Amino acid sequence: MQLSVGPPDGTGRRELTLHSRQEGASDGADWVQHAFGAVSAQEEVAEVSLTAWPPPGAEPVDVDGFYERVAAAGYEYGPSFRGLRAAWRAGDEIFGEVELPKGLHQDADRFGIHPALLDAALHPLLLHAADRPLRLPFAWADVALFAVGARVVRVRVSPVGEDAVSVVLADAAGSPVASVGSLVLRAVDPRRLRTVDDPTRDALFRVEWTGLPTGSDEPAQPATTAEVGSSDGQLTDAPGFPDLAALVASVDAGAEMPDAVIVPVGRGHRDGDITGGVRAVTVQALGLVQEWLASDLFAASRLVVVTRGAVPVGGDSDGERGEGAVDLVSAPVWGLVRAAQSEHPGRLLLLDLDGDPRSLAALPRAVAAAMAAEEPQMALRGGELFVPRMVRASEAGGPLLPPAGIEAWRLDTTGPGTLENLELLPAPEALAPLGEGQVRVSVRAAGVNFRDVVVGLRMVPGQETLGSEGAGVVTEVGPGVAGVAVGDRVMGLIPQGAFGPVTVVDHRLLTRVPDGWSFEQAAAVPAVFLTAYVGLADLGGLSAGESVLVHAATGGVGMAAVQLARHWGAEVFATASEGKWDTLRAMGFDADHIASSRTLDFERKFHAATGGRGVDVVLNSLANEFADASLRLLPRGGRFLEMGKTDIREPHEVAERHPSVTYQAYDLARVEPDRVAAILSELGVLFERGVLESLPVRSWDVRRAPEALR
Incomplete structure (x- = not known):
């Protein structure tokens, strides 16, 4: 493309x-x-005359049941897009009043105009949809934006030709928000919108990162390379210069102009204020690209802009490609440089690194391969080269697709043993009438944990439902509900249908989302903090002055447990794979309190660190000999709290071998709703006060569920 x-x-x-x-x-x-x-640049604000409202002389149009009627005609809109509140007609012109759903108001400032609001602004066109074939927007012309952050707009739609309209949007005072000079609509066969059963007609594509086909021979190194701007240590062994001006001075003095100039962008801005970091890094990248393209001296060379973690290539944090969360500071650089690449082909190369030393060693080879293959974008993962390619969405490994014409669906598995059996299946129970104490929630994000992996593989008998927590907006409340209302942003446990657009939940399992949190942040909190709280407090009785061993402390429950234990005044010992020890150090652990979760050395190390006393509580997620070693770290007796599912033991047998040790295997699903409500209330206060913090998150589209769980 x-x-x-x-x-x-x-x-x-x-x-x-x-x-x-x-x-x-x-x-x-x-x-x-x-x-x-x-x-082009927009210099003049279009004349807008929507100050008199409702429009003088216009006849009101009934919009009751509007979205149900248009759904029958093929226009199916979810709750986020149902924004039409009122409509009028005056001759050939149609007027409408459109509002973002309350749950999206806080997102309006993130966009020039919110996509759901813009989409709903076209809905007056559908007032007589049942009489016409399905039509969709085809060509936009003369689009202008005059104001940002709108939540409510007045809309005027006027015909400007056959199958074309103009659209004017104004705010509640009649001041201009946006205009569309011409929007052409085209009739569409609804059968062509879903092509799952006919891959030959599939027009939906996705990006997939694949290994670079370089052939059997290694590409030759560029004749010369240089590196610019690496004040905190160079990436390569190439000659280094503080900036492009110094490189130009070197060339003017007789040095050869290199074929490739490598410039790392974003280093030193990965921590702290995200907004400030994004601004600093994008300004740096923009100035660099502008300076490069403005000089004829660089015309025959390639500028290699190197980022780290800016694009999601695939895999998980422990996967073969070593993926972690996308770096929000570096990611915008790719959009900026890609725009410049389209205007100046062959002048710029984007190359993204992971944290693997093999990738850093392979950087010169990657640059050579990209130049030889004329690739504009590349990524190095574990020392291997990947390039983006467009593939058909219907091909094996493509995204899951919701069932056609179904408003409520959920992620489920159709068979045991493999994640390839995951599908999006109808969930009519999510639309059933609400019972006592129930609320209906429009789910915006759902938390994923290892439980979902084993349930997806059908490895846990009796646990058949995927998803256990999430966040969203309350859309309906049943009888006997207190504490939450329609429009509230909520998070909590969602035992049924978390991986779907809508679900029904006992209101006691929910609490309000703290101010300033995203739905993704909120969805990652409930299960892990509740699990840690129930284990350490309700079952373990952890108190100030005691010590606790938290296994897998860089995981979700582990990070939550560390925060809670420290809040209660306990001393915390932690294990994690050695690759995650930097995370433990960033969490405030010193060397005496860190050990590997991949070997049994933690037993010896923590015995020594405690002078043979061991610990008072173990929060366990390991199995077999690792669990045995953890039990031996309770020589004075104590509480062993088992979260795992694969090595459950009999409490009396544990007590026989380890006197005075109380063994308890537990599952959050067995905690009474009233107790969940009480804990959520306490946690909410601690989050609002800043005593507890949300956890790092990485987001996946639910249609990529097999890849996310894998």
């Missing part, structure tokens, strides 16, 4: 085109044009 942007004309207007051709096609194969358009 190729996006081409032309040079500016006399008015600053640039034409653009979008072409593609079949992967693997010969150099002489034709490119197919899919779209064309133009971009």
